Every structure is written in structure tokens, then in C-alpha cells.
Amino acid sequence: MTTKRPYSALIDQLKTAGLRPTRQRLALAKLLFEGGNRHFTAEQLHAEAMGAEVRVSLATVYNTLHQFNDAGLLREVVVEAGRSYFDTNMDDHHHFYMEGSGELQDVDCDEVVLTALPDAPEGMKVSRVDVIIRLNPAND
Amino acid sequence: MTTKRPYSALIDQLKTAGLRPTRQRLALAKLLFEGGNRHFTAEQLHAEAMGAEVRVSLATVYNTLHQFNDAGLLREVVVEAGRSYFDTNMDDHHHFYMEGSGELQDVDCDEVVLTALPDAPEGMKVSRVDVIIRLNPAND
DNA sequence: CAAACCGTTTAGAATAGTTCTAGAAAGAAT
DNA sequence: ATTCTTTCTAGAACTATTCTAAACGGTTTG
Numbered sequence: 001m002t003t004k005r006p007y008s009a010l011i012d013q014l015k016t017a018g019l020r021p022t023r024q025r026l027a028l029a030k031l032l033f034e035g036g037n038r039h040f041t042a043e044q045l046h047a048e049a050m051g052a053e054v055r056v057s058l059a060t061v062y063n064t065l066h067q068f069n070d071a072g073l074l075r076e077v078v079v080e081a082g083r084s085y086f087d088t089n090m091d092d093h094h095h096f097y098m099e100g101s102g103e104l105q106d107v108d109c110d111e112v113v114l115t116a117l118p119d120a121p122e123g124m125k126v127s128r129v130d131v132i133i134r135l136n137p138a139n140d
Numbered sequence: 141m142t143t144k145r146p147y148s149a150l151i152d153q154l155k156t157a158g159l160r161p162t163r164q165r166l167a168l169a170k171l172l173f174e175g176g177n178r179h180f181t182a183e184q185l186h187a188e189a190m191g192a193e194v195r196v197s198l199a200t201v202y203n204t205l206h207q208f209n210d211a212g213l214l215r216e217v218v219v220e221a222g223r224s225y226f227d228t229n230m231d232d233h234h235h236f237y238m239e240g241s242g243e244l245q246d247v248d249c250d251e252v253v254l255t256a257l258p259d260a261p262e263g264m265k266v267s268r269v270d271v272i273i274r275l276n277p278a279n280d
Numbered sequence: 281c282a283a284a285c286c287g288t289t290t291a292g293a294a295t296a297g298t299t300c301t302a303g304a305a306a307g308a309a310t
Numbered sequence: 311a312t313t314c315t316t317t318c319t320a321g322a323a324c325t326a327t328t329c330t331a332a333a334c335g336g337t338t339t340g
Binding site: 021023041043058059063083 | 297
């Protein structure tokens with residue numbers, strides 16, 4: 001077993017990203033990256049941390065999420081004005097968005113095939129292509 | 141000339157949508173739909189209205205934009221958390237988004253070809269597919 | 281045309297989500 | 311240990327948006 005150094009992988013990831021492995025960052029990273037991929041808002045993560053043993057301020061949650069985003073450990077998904085979602089799945093993929101419940105669901109990248117993309121305008125380069133499939137309850 | 145009934149088309153559109161053609165709605169509709177397609181935020185439209193002859197409250201701008209959106213006269217585009225953009229172009233199309241400047245640009249739908257889309261989950265139907273091509277300044 | 285009716289507008293307050301601030305705490309360096 | 315610097319915190323501030331209650335204005339009716 002490797003229980004002696006429980007979070008060495010996480011610590012290394014943080015260090016590599018130029019982030020000191022503080023108690024708070026480790027605790028949040030643990031919540032986020034242990035177990036499968038997740039979608040959540042800052043408020044949700046904060047509530048979850050408070051519910052668990054972890055005591056972090058909301059400001060720290062926001063800071064940490066942005067730092068993790070910049071470091072490529074997670075990504076922000078914009079589907080709704082006035083609310084930021086984050087996604088720990090860093091594979092190339094897209095999203096279903098349930099407009100009623102506000103729920104997000106991953107769509108594997110091979111299920112959405114983009115066979116044509118326009119050239120970026122002069123002096124610009126594409127940083128990312130987001131495909132959001134908005135869903136409503138069917139009433140058949 | 142047809143200056144006698146200058147906005148009869150707009151008036152009819154509003155009536156058809158179940159909206160009374162009030163002074164404010166007509167003035168905003170005029171700003172929005174005369175001249176080509178546009179991207180803007182509520183604040184921008186409000187500022188523009190104030191700059192012109194039109195006196196409308198910000199709350200009315202928000203109300204009107206949502207009513208127009210629901211009526212299918214324009215559509216909301218979500219590209220950035222914490223800020224709503226609206227687009228008067230109702231043709232099927234997608235968007236470039238300049239992450240630096242916050243500018244939006246239309247991408248004709250035949251420039252983005254989606255050859256595969258996943259089935260919507262049970263009991264759901266697709267209401268819209270948004271493709272957002274995020275751009276950054278190239279530094280070649 | 282007047283009166284009444286109800287949708288609409290308004291200014292300002294309220295709210296939600298996020299960011300900022302200044303001081304306290306805690307890793308890291310010496 | 312001491313210093314140095316980054317990070318954390320609570321709470322204030324800020325931004326975009328929505329709500330509220332009262333005033334207004336189209337519209338319909340008599």
C-alpha cells in the first residue's frame with residue numbers, strides 16, 4: 001500500500017503548477033480529484049468542504065478554482081450567465097446542459113464530430129471550441 | 141414614402157408576440173432591428189438608449205430583452221460567466237468569442253459542420269446546440 | 281369621451297455570485 | 311528561530327440582474 005504518503009501525487013501536481021501545497025489546496029484537490037469526474041459550482045464545493053472536515057473560506061475556494069483552472073487541473077464551463085461551473089474532466093469533450101435543473105453532463109468528444117471549422121480571424125488563434133447541447137424535458 | 145406608419149412592421153411583430161407596442165418597446169426594437177445584426181449586453185443597450193432620444197430604465201431594458209428573447213425576436217448567448225450577451229441574428233449560426241476584448245462575432249452555420257450528435261438522454265429533447273469558438277491573440 | 285382596467289414602466293432596494301482588502305496565519309528560506 | 315513571502319480569512323465591496331410597490335399609459339367599455 002502507499003498510505004504512507006497519501007497525497008504525494010497531488011502535492012507534485014500542485015508544485016509543478018507553481019502552487020504551494022497548502023492544507024486548503026490539498027483538501028480541495030482531494031475532494032475534487034478523488035473519485036470520478038465532477039461538475040460543480042464554487043458555492044457547491046464550498047458547502048461540500050464545510051460539510052466535510054475541511055474549513056475553507058469561500059474566497060479561498062474561488063481563488064483555488066481559478067488557480068487550478070489556470071494550471072490546467074480543471075476547467076471552467078460557461079453555460080449560464082451568472083453562475084460558473086467547473087469540470088474536473090480534462091479530456092477533450094463537450095456537454096449536455098439541462099436547462100431546467102441546471103445539470104451538466106459530459107459528452108464524449110467522439111460523439112460530436114466537427115468536420116469543418118472556420119479559420120480564426122487574422123492575428124487570432126483558437127484556444128478552445130465548446131459545444132453545448134441544451135436540453136429540455138420532452139413532452140411526448 | 142411610408143413615413144406615415146413608420147414602425148407598423150415592428151408593431152405587428154410585438155402584437156403577434158403578445159406584447160403591447162409601448163413607447164419603450166418600440167424604441168428599443170427600433171434601436172435593435174434597424175441596421176444589421178448586433179451583439180450587445182443589457183447595459184450597453186441601456187447606455188445607447190440614454191445616449192439617443194430614448195428614456196428607459198435599466199429594468200425595462202432587461203424586461204424587454206427577456207420578452208424579446210422569449211418571443212424569438214432575439215437570442216441570448218452565454219459566453220462568459222457574469223455577463224449576458226444578446227444577439228439579434230436569429231439565423232442558425234455560431235460564434236467566435238475574443239476572450240481578451242469580450243467581443244462576439246457570428247460564424248455562419250455552414251462554416252461549422254456537425255456530422256454527429258449524440259442522442260438526447262431519455263425524456264429530453266435538444267433545444268439548441270451552441271458552438272463557441274474561443275479566440276486569443278496569436279503571438280507568432 | 282370618461283372611467284375603469286390591467287399590463288407596463290420606474291426608481292430604488294434587494295439579491296446572487298464573485299472579487300477585493302487588510303490583517304492574520306503558515307509555508308519556505310536563511 | 312527568525313525573517314520573508316505567499317496564502318488564507320472574514321467581511322466589505324462590487325457587478326450584473328431581479329424584485330418591489332407605486333405611478334403610468336394603452337385599451338376597452340359604457
